[in-house]
Amino acid sequence: MSSLHLKDFVYFEPTTTAEVTSLLAEHGAKARIMAGGIDLIPRMRAGSIKAEVVINIQKIPELSLFEYDPAKGFRFGAMVSLHTLDTCQELKKHFPIIQKAINQITSVQSKYMGTAVGNVCLATPASDVSPVLMVHDAELIIEGTQGVRTEKVADFYTAYYKTTLQQGEFVTGVSIPKVAEGTGAAFYNKVRTHADIAKITVAAVVNVQDGVFQDAKIALGAVAPVALRARSAEAVLQGQPISEELIQKAAEVAMNDGSPISDFRSNKEYRLDMIRVLVGRALNKAVNQAKGVQHV
Amino acid sequence: MFRIEPKKSEVVSFIVNGQLKEVILKGPNQTLAEVLRIKLDMTGTKESCQCGECGACTVLVEGEPVLSCSTLAIAVRGKRITTIEGLAEGGVLHPIQQAFIDSGASQCGFCTPGMILMAKVLLDENPEPTEDQIKEHLGGNLCRCTGYVKIIEAVQLAAKTMKSVGA
Ligand SMILES: Cc1cc2nc3c(=O)[nH]c(=O)nc-3n(C[C@H](O)[C@H](O)[C@H](O)COP(=O)(O)OP(=O)(O)OC[C@H]3O[C@@H](n4cnc5c(N)ncnc54)[C@H](O)[C@@H]3O)c2cc1C
Ligand code: FES
Numbered sequence: 072m073s074s075l076h077l078k079d080f081v082y083f084e085p086t087t088t089a090e091v092t093s094l095l096a097e098h099g100a101k102a103r104i105m106a107g108g109i110d111l112i113p114r115m116r117a118g119s120i121k122a123e124v125v126i127n128i129q130k131i132p133e134l135s136l137f138e139y140d141p142a143k144g145f146r147f148g149a150m151v152s153l154h155t156l157d158t159c160q161e162l163k164k165h166f167p168i169i170q171k172a173i174n175q176i177t178s179v180q181s182k183y184m185g186t187a188v189g190n191v192c193l194a195t196p197a198s199d200v201s202p203v204l205m206v207h208d209a210e211l212i213i214e215g216t217q218g219v220r221t222e223k224v225a226d227f228y229t230a231y232y233k234t235t236l237q238q239g240e241f242v243t244g245v246s247i248p249k250v251a252e253g254t255g256a257a258f259y260n261k262v263r264t265h266a267d268i269a270k271i272t273v274a275a276v277v278n279v280q281d282g283v284f285q286d287a288k289i290a291l292g293a294v295a296p297v298a299l300r301a302r303s304a305e306a307v308l309q310g311q312p313i314s315e316e317l318i319q320k321a322a323e324v325a326m327n328d329g330s331p332i333s334d335f336r337s338n339k340e341y342r343l344d345m346i347r348v349l350v351g352r353a354l355n356k357a358v359n360q361a362k363g364v365q366h367v
Numbered sequence: 368m369f370r371i372e373p374k375k376s377e378v379v380s381f382i383v384n385g386q387l388k389e390v391i392l393k394g395p396n397q398t399l400a401e402v403l404r405i406k407l408d409m410t411g412t413k414e415s416c417q418c419g420e421c422g423a424c425t426v427l428v429e430g431e432p433v434l435s436c437s438t439l440a441i442a443v444r445g446k447r448i449t450t451i452e453g454l455a456e457g458g459v460l461h462p463i464q465q466a467f468i469d470s471g472a473s474q475c476g477f478c479t480p481g482m483i484l485m486a487k488v489l490l491d492e493n494p495e496p497t498e499d500q501i502k503e504h505l506g507g508n509l510c511r512c513t514g515y516v517k518i519i520e521a522v523q524l525a526a527k528t529m530k531s532v533g534a
């Protein structure tokens with residue numbers, strides 16, 4: 072056993088969100104939020120994150136709330152665990168790809184401890200959670216000393232492991248709008264082994280009215296410095312009559328939306344080609360679902 | 368607001384396997400695994416990867432599986448903690464422990480405490496799991512010796528004995 076120990080830090084246990092924002096404002100970049108801690112603690116131990124102040128948000132009751140409102144959609148707080156979401160029947164019913172993306176995470180313990188918001192705030196390009204939230208147009212609720220603002224998950228990432236969070240701000244929850252009639256969704260990822268993080272993740276949500284793409288959202292993970300929406304591929308579909316040719320065209324255009332690298336998980340060429348394959352597959356599946364065709 | 372400074376002594380308590388344990392923490396930077404193994408001398412809990420990947424350090428906090436290598440001890444003060452030492456009763460092994468022995472599901476034994484505690488969480492909730500449910504539930508626990516087949520057989524055997532003795 073290696074014997075790495077955590078370096079010294081000051082530990083705070085706020086019970087309100089206002090206490091969190093004032094601590095963050097006071098301590099700036101020296102401070103880190105701890106939600107489940109499943110990512111933070113190992114990184115602090117390894118020294119890749121140096122935190123002089125740790126702010127544990129586990130004792131703020133309102134952050135553990137979640138609710139489905141048929142008129143509005145689903146909301147959940149920053150301390151709602153991946154396990155709670157995985158086993159939430161309403162999430163599974165109304166947003167099945169979000170539940171699926173969480174469900175396929177293999178480590179059960181990491182789902183009990185880890186939060187979906189922690190996963191999003193990590194800002195890893197290989198998140199399975201961010202792409203499914205992006206295609207459902209989910210918004211983060213962000214609180215700072217100046218008040219509350221919202222930001223779409225799709226606009227949250229600015230660069231590799233960087234977000235739009237400013238000093239004094241943290242994420243208190245997520246709000247996912249309700250799904251309109253005629254909507255279908257799909258999620259795919261490719262992994263080396265089931266326990267490894269994805270080498271590519273693709274999510275799609277389409278809304279179909281009278282054979283036309285009323286709306287199409289596509290998101291990609293692990294093929295660029297950040298998880299992102301494939302906006303140029305979406306533009307190909309928007310308002311157009313559905314056809315296999317159109318879907319294949321969008322899938323090809325989506326290759327320009329990514330900028331994958333080669334690493335030990337996969338190489339650039341494979342990832343690019345898999346964008347095409349999986350975007351095509353995801354769009355077809357989402358369209359069939361939107362039309363009420365059972366997918367086999 | 369509760370706060371604790373580096374190196375400052377703080378007396379905290381845990382209910383470990385039903386017994387109240389008091390520990391003096393020197394600052395907040397000790398993990399639950401360190402407190403169990405070093406302060407309480409309960410070395411049944413293993414630490415292997417120290418980064419959340421292997422599940423060897425699994426303990427139950429208020430009945431839920433937690434990776435003690437990635438948990439700050441200070442954050443779970445006052446809570447009920449179950450470790451592998453808490454499973455046997457009056458010198459009699461828990462049916463899951465016995466099943467691991469009978470199935471040859473433990474070789475070096477490093478993964479075994481985590482495997483057994485995860486199996487307990489599963490069987491407490493779902494007394495007759497399918498093979499797929501067992502595999503899914505142990506997805507966060509790595510074994511480098513046994514090769515999983517015997518571990519899955521052990522959980523199946525434990526489910527059978529627990530059913531027959533009504534445990
Ligand atoms: C074994 C294992 C397997 C995994 N497999 C997968 C997988 O297959 N797919 C996948 O997508 N992910 C996977 N993960 C990643 C996992 O989902 C995340 O690490 C976890 O969700 C992080 O949540 P947390 O609450 O523990 O975050 P923490 O570790 O507490 O925090 C993570 C980071 O986010 C910041 N943060 C947390 N909450 C907030 C907030 N509310 N506001 C602002 N900043 C915040 C923290 O300061 C920290 O920098 C895996 C992790 C492990 C350990
Ligand atoms: S030692 Fe904690 S998960 Fe490996």
Ligand code: FES
Pocket residue numbers: 472473474475476477478479509510511512513
């Ligand atoms: S028995 Fe050696 S790691 Fe599982």
